[in-house]
Amino acid sequence: MNCPRLKDWLEERYDLKGIKRLAKGKLIPEHRWDFWYYTGGITLFLFIIQFVTGMLLAMYYVPHIDFAHKSIIEIVTKLNMGWFFRSLHHWGSQLAIVFLFIHLFGTLLTKAYRKPRELVWVTGFILLGLSIFFGLSGYLLLWDERAFAAVRVATGGAGAFPFIGWFIKAFLRGSMDVTGDTLLRFYAFHVAILPLITLGLVGLHLVLVQVHGMSVPLALEKEKRREIPFFPNVFYKDLAVWLVVLGVLATLATFFPPEIGVKADPLAPPPEDVKPEWYFLFLLQTLKLFPGSIMGLNGETIAILLVSGGILFFFLIPFFDRKSSRGEKSPLFTWIGVIYLLYFLTMTAVGYLS
């Protein structure tokens, strides 16, 4: 593809050479931890897949309490390739959350959040929160028994927050209980509100990464290291990794299509062994540790407050870790990171196996 006249036409109007120079100037450090750099790109790729498959599914999904469940069954059974795109959307969301967590803990343990990249961490962390909300809201759209119970517990849990709990709960549910209003509201979140916010934040996150350049782990900062150009070296590597991820995704989607449960019935009890999505299991296990009441106080409220405190601390780590922001080694925060990681992994495993 070589269109000299088109090139000239554009060159006369825009500074193409300048853009080229800028792209050529982007360098990526090469060292033994540089595989962490790919986790962000993979997440971006999975987000793109989610956007595309989501747009396709939105053409056929009916967000109404009476038709939602049936419309998904029709997408899967009657539409050409419907099963494939629903399956891709499901597995894409699972992998996206997996890679978000990998990316998060990689950033945490290599201390890539340290000055001057605090805002990269902040935008990334908010994106993780949005993605989990994406997962929860998307899951309710199935309107099956499990989704119904999960959303009741999740929104009810938000209601245990002191003072503002009822406010959050009513806002999320759009009603006193989980009803057709909640379904519509979650649909609006899932297809309109969250995608727009996510798009903006992803853009900001990427711009900030370009502004700061790639972070190098503290221990390697002093060493002499090679830098390789992003175009084409790292770009091709990125594409190669994305291709592998796409392969894994398509394989999972084809061989393990997600199930859909029995249509939700507000009068029926949830099925035995009802479990939320795996990324909520660590929360659920934590809640189970607390008795119903602690010294006359509501145990649920205390649990929710402690969990929120833990998450808030995690979110603010770049601002607490003064040592690494001065460029010194900061083993305390390495340990805190390891403890968070181990807690997350064990609680998820316990929740999964119990």
Added chain:
Amino acid sequence: MKLKYSLVTRRTFLNTLFGGWLAAFFSGTFYALMRFAFPTLGKEPDFVVLNKKDFMDLASNSIKRFPWGGTVGLYYTKADGSVLALKGVCSHMECNVDYKPAEKRFYCACHQGWFDENGTNIKGPPPKPLEIFVITEEDEKLIIAKKGVKVELPKA
């Protein structure tokens, strides 16, 4: 006394004016958005009216569900034949509870909470008993009401 200079410069005056205008505009917008996003919330019902004959021949040691607002109520005939009406929603995280006739207990599958046949929480995370309703019979009607609520049926 006449000041030689103005205490408020033209710039400060205009900034305050525009700033105030913007603040008023955005707070108004925010208020309207919030009002729209929050629906007029329905209240949990004080009582529901059921058909007596649907519930009269319920076998002992079993339950029958009825809609209670957006959630569920349970009409329960104990093993000894006495009846009880309770809210079928777990006091922990609002999942619907199920009745286990073999154990004569109520069970919540979400977090493994157990309640005995009087709705008292006995095992697992639930912090409170299940809510017990008051049952009154009136002709062909069965009125299930919250405790302490005065039932006023609309005149037919």
